[in-house]
Amino acid sequence: MVKAVVAGAAGGIGQPLSLLLKASPYIDHLSLYDVVNTPGVATDLSHISSVAKIDGFLPKDDGLKKALTGADIVVIPAGIPRKPGMTRDDLFKINAGIVKGLIEGIAETCPDAYILVISNPVNSTVPIAAEVLKKAGKFNPQKLFGVTTLDVVRAETFVAELSGEKDPAKTVIPVIGGHSGETIVPLFSLAKPSVKIPEDKLDALTKRVQFGGDEVVAAKDGAGSATLSMAYAGFRFAEKLLKAAKGESGIVEPTFVYLPGVPGGDAIAKETGLEYFSVPVELGKKGAEKAHNIIGQANEYEKKLLKACYEGLGGNISKGVEFVANPP
Numbered sequence: 172m173v174k175a176v177v178a179g180a181a182g183g184i185g186q187p188l189s190l191l192l193k194a195s196p197y198i199d200h201l202s203l204y205d206v207v208n209t210p211g212v213a214t215d216l217s218h219i220s221s222v223a224k225i226d227g228f229l230p231k232d233d234g235l236k237k238a239l240t241g242a243d244i245v246v247i248p249a250g251i252p253r254k255p256g257m258t259r260d261d262l263f264k265i266n267a268g269i270v271k272g273l274i275e276g277i278a279e280t281c282p283d284a285y286i287l288v289i290s291n292p293v294n295s296t297v298p299i300a301a302e303v304l305k306k307a308g309k310f311n312p313q314k315l316f317g318v319t320t321l322d323v324v325r326a327e328t329f330v331a332e333l334s335g336e337k338d339p340a341k342t343v344i345p346v347i348g349g350h351s352g353e354t355i356v357p358l359f360s361l362a363k364p365s366v367k368i369p370e371d372k373l374d375a376l377t378k379r380v381q382f383g384g385d386e387v388v389a390a391k392d393g394a395g396s397a398t399l400s401m402a403y404a405g406f407r408f409a410e411k412l413l414k415a416a417k418g419e420s421g422i423v424e425p426t427f428v429y430l431p432g433v434p435g436g437d438a439i440a441k442e443t444g445l446e447y448f449s450v451p452v453e454l455g456k457k458g459a460e461k462a463h464n465i466i467g468q469a470n471e472y473e474k475k476l477l478k479a480c481y482e483g484l485g486g487n488i489s490k491g492v493e494f495v496a497n498p499p
C-alpha cells in the first residue's frame with residue numbers, strides 16, 4: 172500500500188498534480204491537504220475510476236495530521252506564486268513560514284516519508300525543510316528532495332525545438348545547480364544521445380532554460396506562474412521515485428539534495444563549496460541512493476555558468492538555514 176499526500180492540493184499546481192497522482196497505478200491512497208477547497212477537489216477526483224482511494228482535509232479538526240498519517244510520500248506545492256516583476260526570492264517572506272509549518276507536521280506525523288518540495292524559492296525552502304527536520308531529530312537526507320524536474324523538462328523541450336527530435340524526452344539533458352535564474356545550469360554538452368547546438372544559439376538556449384519560469388509568468392500576466400508543466404514535472408519525479416522504491420533499478424533524475432547526507436555527495440559539496448545542489452541522483456528504496464558528480468565533465472562554457480551559480484546559490488541556502496536558526 173502506498174499513500175501519497177499533496178499539501179497545497181487546491182492550487183494551480185496542486186489540482187492537476189493531484190489528478191495525475193489519482194490516476195497513477197503506483198498509488199493506493201491519496202490525501203489532499205490545503206487551507207481551502209480540498210473537500211471539493213477530493214470529491215471531484217473521487218469520481219475517477221482509478222485504484223487510489225482519495226480524501227481531502229482542511230486545517231480544522233486536526234486536518235494536517237489526518238492527511239499525513241501513514242504517508243509514504245508528501246509532495247508540497249503550497250505557497251504563493253510569482254507575479255511579473257517578482258523574483259522567486261520575493262516569495263520567501265510568505266512561503267518560508269508555510270513550508271516550515273508543513274514540515275513540522277511531517278516531522279511529527281510521518282517522518283519516514285519521502286518529501287518533495289516544489290514551493291519556491293526551492294533554493295531556500297529545501298534548507299528550511301532540512302533544518303526543521305534536524306531540529307526535530309527526524310532528518311533523513313536521502314528522503315528530502317527539491318523538485319527541479321521542470322528545468323530538465325524545459326531543457327528537453329527547447330533542445331528538441333532546435334534539433335527536430337520528435338520525442339523531446341528521449342534526450343537526457345542534465346540540468347544541475349539550483350532552481351532560479353543563473354543558479355540553473357543546463358549541461359548540454361553532456362546530453363545523451365549527444366546534441367549539436369549551433370554556437371550562435373547556445374546563449375539564447377541556455378538563458379531560455381534558466382529563465383523559462385519568467386516566460387510563463389509574463390505570459391500569464393499576473394495570473395501566476397507555471398502550473399500545468401509543473402504538475403507534469405512533479406508527477407514525473409514522484410512516479411520515478413515510487414518506481415525506484417518498488418525496486419526498479421537504473422532510475423536517475425536531477426534533484427536538489429543535502430549533499431553531505433547522500434552517498435557520493437561529499438565530493439560534490441567539496442567541489443562546489445555548497446551543502447545543497449541539484450545533481451543527477453540515482454533513486455532507490457532508500458530514496459536518494461547516489462549523487463552523480465558530473466561537474467568535472469562540464470566544458471569551459473558550462474564551467475563559467477557554474478561559477479555564477481555557486482555565487483548566487485550560497486546566499487539562498489544560508490537564508491533558509493538562518494530562517495530556522497533565528498526565526499524572524
Ligand code: NAD
Nearest residue numbers: 179181182183184205206249250251252289290291321401
Ligand atoms: P497557487 O496559489 O495556485 O496554489 C498554492 C496553494 O497553496 C493554494 O491552494 C493555497 O491555498 C495553498 N496554501 C497556502 N498556504 C498553505 C498551507 N499553509 N498549507 C497548505 N496549503 C497552503 O500557486 P501555484 O501556482 O500552485 O504555485 C505553488 C508554489 O509552487 C509557488 O511557490 C510557486 O512559486 C512554486 N512553483 C515551483 C516550481 C518548481 O519548479 N519547483 C514550479 C512552479 C511553481
Ligand code: LMR
Nearest residue numbers: 253291383384385396397
Ligand atoms: C518555474 O520555474 O516555472 C517556477 O519556479 C515558477 C516561477 O516562479 O517561475
